[in-house]
Amino acid sequence: MPALVVWIGIDHCGDSLPSRRFCFVQERATIETIWNGLKEAIRLIVSQDPALFEILLLSLRVSGTALLFSTLIGVPLGAVMGLSRFIGRRFLIALLYTGMGFPPVVVGLFVYLMLSRNGPLGQLDWSIIPNLFTPAAMVVAQCIISFPLVAGFTMAAVMGVDPALRQQVQAMGATRWQTTVAILSEARVGVIVSVIAGFGSIISEVGAVMMVGGNIEHRTRMLTTAIVLETGKGNFDLALAIGVILLAISFITNVAMLYLQGKGFDE
Amino acid sequence: MNETIYQLRGITKSYGNGFALRLDELDIRRGEILALVGPSGAGKSTLLRLLNFLESPNSGSIRFMGAEVRPGGAMPLELRRRVTTVFQRPVLLNRSVAANVRYGLDLRGRGEGDRVKSALETVGLADLSHQRARTLSGGEAQRVALARALVLEPDVLLLDEPTANLDPYNVGLIEGIARQLNQEHGATLVLVTHNVFQAKRLAHRVGLMLEGRLVELAEAEAFFESPADPRTAAFVRGEMVY
Incomplete structure (x- = not known):
């Protein structure tokens, strides 16, 4: 268990010769662990490891669905909050900003309590309300985490568009809907950033999915919960391998979004 | 050019405290170039926003091509699209x-x-x-x-200080196009400007606005040669400091 020794080594690194020698051994072990992790990651991907791909697909399915709902709710909400002036707007903005900083584990606890058998929603027993320890429950939790980010960043992006544009677009004969679309189009860089931020917050999140999903093999095991599990079991190579894949997903998503955005980022 | 395209009656518009615009009566003729001159804060741009139906008045009515806008009301989209504005700072x-x-x-x-x-x-x-x-x-x-x-x-083109801060070449070009649009296509132009010389060059009629009110409205020649109101005379002579 090399990394366990590393953990002990951090606390025992001192100036004495035995301590330094001990740390040297641990550093080698750490580098080996990382190297092995990378090799394992490549091996798992190249061999199309079924267990890994099952976890990967579930993660993408859950986070992708959550992001879709977050975008469908968050972008219009952010646009309305950015464009309209109404009583209680400041209060709603304060709520939204609070939501942007929700600790995932608290969201997990909240969703757990709501969906549990004796919870306010769980006891309704309606088919539309997901059961705990299912992918649907994880989607709900991830939606709650990501939609304030999507809405908040969209609102900021919309508010950043020159206010005169709105009037000038209307002066050309735009309807209210066409004006909103034009402003969102001008704020597209910010809107895309909001979606990226929303995705980043949930693909890498572990607390909420662990609580409401339960990390059940073949059912609710996600990339992040698998890392926690494998680390706990001392399978650092595998945990690192999954970590590398998680990072790769994040990177590919961001590059794809930037590509889709096209020239907007050049300015 | 005697047909009336706009008929404004008893218009007021305010933003918070005080009136931005108080207009008892204004008729704009189809096919004319009407210039509105006056210092900043006189209500000229507010009037243009009302004429483009971007805002509605607090009181009074605006009749345009057979339709009427009253406080809180909106002009039908089809008619609103007959009008457009060129703003001082284009976005x-x-x-x-x-x-x-x-x-x-x-x-x-x-x-x-x-x-x-x-x-x-x-x-x-x-x-x-x-x-x-x-x-x-x-x-x-x-x-x-x-x-x-x-x-x-457009049937009506509203020009809100369209040549402010532009070089003489661009000023000449824009004035030429505006004149052409009016003469060849019969478009009605309402020009807001600080520049009395521009008003003199382009307009058929000129109005002076001060503190949200239309002080004087007259044919261009009369406005510049024999203004009825002493404030107009002072403005034309460049004696009004703003």
Whole structure:
């Protein structure tokens, strides 16, 4: 268990010769662990490891669905909050900003309590309300985490568009809907950033999915919960391998979004 | 040119404390160029926003081509689209020059590429049609703003200080196009300007606005040669400090 020794080594690194020698051994072990992790990651991907791909697909399915709902709710909400002036707007903005900083584990606890058998929603027993320890429950939790980010960043992006544009677009004969679309189009860089931020917050999140999903093999095991599990079991190579894949997903998503955005980022 | 296209009666408009505009009566004739002069804060731009139906008055009524707008009301979209404005500071969309000019047609579901090309040729920007609009100079941006208005062939073109801060070449070009639009297409123009000389060059009638009120409205010659109100005379002589 090399990394366990590393953990002990951090606390025992001192100036004495035995301590330094001990740390040297641990550093080698750490580098080996990382190297092995990378090799394992490549091996798992190249061999199309079924267990890994099952976890990967579930993660993408859950986070992708959550992001879709977050975008469908968050972008219009952010646009309305950015464009309209109404009583209680400041209060709603304060709520939204609070939501942007929700600790995932608290969201997990909240969703757990709501969906549990004796919870306010769980006891309704309606088919539309997901059961705990299912992918649907994880989607709900991830939606709650990501939609304030999507809405908040969209609102900021919309508010950043020159206010005169709105009037000038209307002066050309735009309807209210066409004006909103034009402003969102001008704020597209910010809107895309909001979606990226929303995705980043949930693909890498572990607390909420662990609580409401339960990390059940073949059912609710996600990339992040698998890392926690494998680390706990001392399978650092595998945990690192999954970590590398998680990072790769994040990177590919961001590059794809930037590509889709096209020239907007050049300015 | 005696047909009335706008009929404003008892108009007031305020933003918070105080009136931005108090207009007892104003008729605008179809096919005329009406210039509104006056210092900053006189209510000229507020009046243009009402004429473009971007806002509704707090009281009074605006009749336009048979329809009427009262407080809180809105002009039917079809009629609202007969009017457009060229603003002092044009804000262009983050797209190409051609896409900016085409935008108003897109809103109306009309994809007439020839008109875009023709409008860009009129303002002398055909060569820049594929360039990003936000890379243009101030004068070029204002010409794009004029082109995006021309392409709509409006019955009424509202010009809000369209040549402020522009060089003489661009001023001459824009004034020439405005005159052409009026003479050849019969468009009604309402021009807001600080520049009395520009008003003299372009307008059939000129009105002086002060503190939200229309002090005097007269044929251009009478306005400049024999103003009825002493404040108009002072303004024309350049004695009014603002």
